[in-house]
Amino acid sequence: MSPLSEAYGDHPLDLHHIIPLDFESARTVPDSHVWPTSQSLESDDQLSIPTVDLMDPEAVKLVGHACETLGVFQVINHGIPLDIIGEVESEARRLFSLPTGHKLKALRSPGGATGYGLARISPFFSKKMWHEGFTVMGSPVDHARELWPNDYQRFCDVMEDYQKKMKELAINLMHLILKSLDLSEEEISKVVSPGDASTALQLNSYPFCPDPSRVMGLAPHTDTSLLTILHQSTLNGLEIFKDGVGWVLVSPTNGSLVVNVGDLLHILSNAQFPSVLHRVVLKEKEQRVSLAFFYSPPTDFHVSPLALNPAQVPLYRSVSVSEYIHIKGKNLEKALSLIRI
Numbered sequence: 001m002s003p004l005s006e007a008y009g010d011h012p013l014d015l016h017h018i019i020p021l022d023f024e025s026a027r028t029v030p031d032s033h034v035w036p037t038s039q040s041l042e043s044d045d046q047l048s049i050p051t052v053d054l055m056d057p058e059a060v061k062l063v064g065h066a067c068e069t070l071g072v073f074q075v076i077n078h079g080i081p082l083d084i085i086g087e088v089e090s091e092a093r094r095l096f097s098l099p100t101g102h103k104l105k106a107l108r109s110p111g112g113a114t115g116y117g118l119a120r121i122s123p124f125f126s127k128k129m130w131h132e133g134f135t136v137m138g139s140p141v142d143h144a145r146e147l148w149p150n151d152y153q154r155f156c157d158v159m160e161d162y163q164k165k166m167k168e169l170a171i172n173l174m175h176l177i178l179k180s181l182d183l184s185e186e187e188i189s190k191v192v193s194p195g196d197a198s199t200a201l202q203l204n205s206y207p208f209c210p211d212p213s214r215v216m217g218l219a220p221h222t223d224t225s226l227l228t229i230l231h232q233s234t235l236n237g238l239e240i241f242k243d244g245v246g247w248v249l250v251s252p253t254n255g256s257l258v259v260n261v262g263d264l265l266h267i268l269s270n271a272q273f274p275s276v277l278h279r280v281v282l283k284e285k286e287q288r289v290s291l292a293f294f295y296s297p298p299t300d301f302h303v304s305p306l307a308l309n310p311a312q313v314p315l316y317r318s319v320s321v322s323e324y325i326h327i328k329g330k331n332l333e334k335a336l337s338l339i340r341i
């Protein structure tokens with residue numbers, strides 16, 4: 001089985017789609033980063049995002065309902081100690097506060113998947129995002145050594161431990177979600193194989209911005225994963241798109257993690273669960289940091305609609321994870337329609 005990092009290798013990007021702005025010296029927003037404004041909902045008429053207590057005996061039902069209606073929910077009692085999340089956030093902040101020239105030592109290579117750089121979706125948009133990221137898959141030691149030649153161990157230990165814990169949580173969540181689709185334990189264990197899942201940890205920074213209302217943190221997208229588990233620091237910014245409603249804010253709540261359905265789970269559920277469209281806008285001048293953990297099956301796993309009753313027809317053809325990553329890398333939001341039957 002090829003690692004996830006290889007699945008991204010067949011789409012080398014131009015450097016201007018990898019190198020973020022020198023945010024440190026940006027006193028104004030350059031034209032390349034000015035986006036047309038788009039309305040989000042005021043807090044009064046906000047749609048509420050459900051919170052599921054994972055210790056609740058009804059968790060399967062609650063998680064299934066949230067996946068079906070919105071494709072996103074928050075979890076509490078998730079088993080990840082808050083001080084560990086805090087440590088990862090503080091290591092991420094330590095990285096992003098390095099001088100721009102220094103961060104470029106860990107720049108993602110054109111055909112690479114890990115390291116410092118712009119969001120992978122950036123070639124699809126004519127304007128640049130107010131964002132810098134650092135992608136980790138397993139051990140970040142190669143890049144960390146470039147950043148801190150004498151002091152990289154702490155960063156590596158914290159990132160590796162977090163990925164291990166997030167993977168356990170993702171597996172627990174997948175069990176709950178697939179149970180809600182009435183899959184048997186045997187069918188579930190085919191999809192959720194603890195040994196060789198494809199996972200990635202994305203550290204996101206939306207740097208201090210002199211004019212937050214004119215920029216876009218992360219442009220509208222769906223995640224490619226089965227599911228994504230997100231920690232957002234105390235600042236608002238994440239919004240989901242709900243048909244007939246518009247952009248809805250997902251406010252950070254202390255101690256809870258945001259879980260969202262990705263494209264692969266949408267396919268697996270035969271479109272019963274929406275792959276939620278989301279974006280990040282800047283609400284304040286201050287820097288916002290988030291940690292996104294993406295969980296997918298191994299790259300050679302074939303994803304196809306499961307849990308069909310005799311009256312249902314599959315809406316998507318079977319697709320391997322690596323093929324889907326390839327289609328998404330070329331077509332972004334049209335990717336799902338290209339495998340629709």
Ligand SMILES: O=C(O)CCC(=O)C(=O)O
Nearest residue numbers: 202204232238280290292
């Ligand atoms: O920063 C956030 O709140 C969301 C990040 C996100 O959507 C992503 O990394 O795919």
Ligand SMILES: [Fe+2]
Nearest residue numbers: 221222223278
């Ligand atoms: Fe996302």
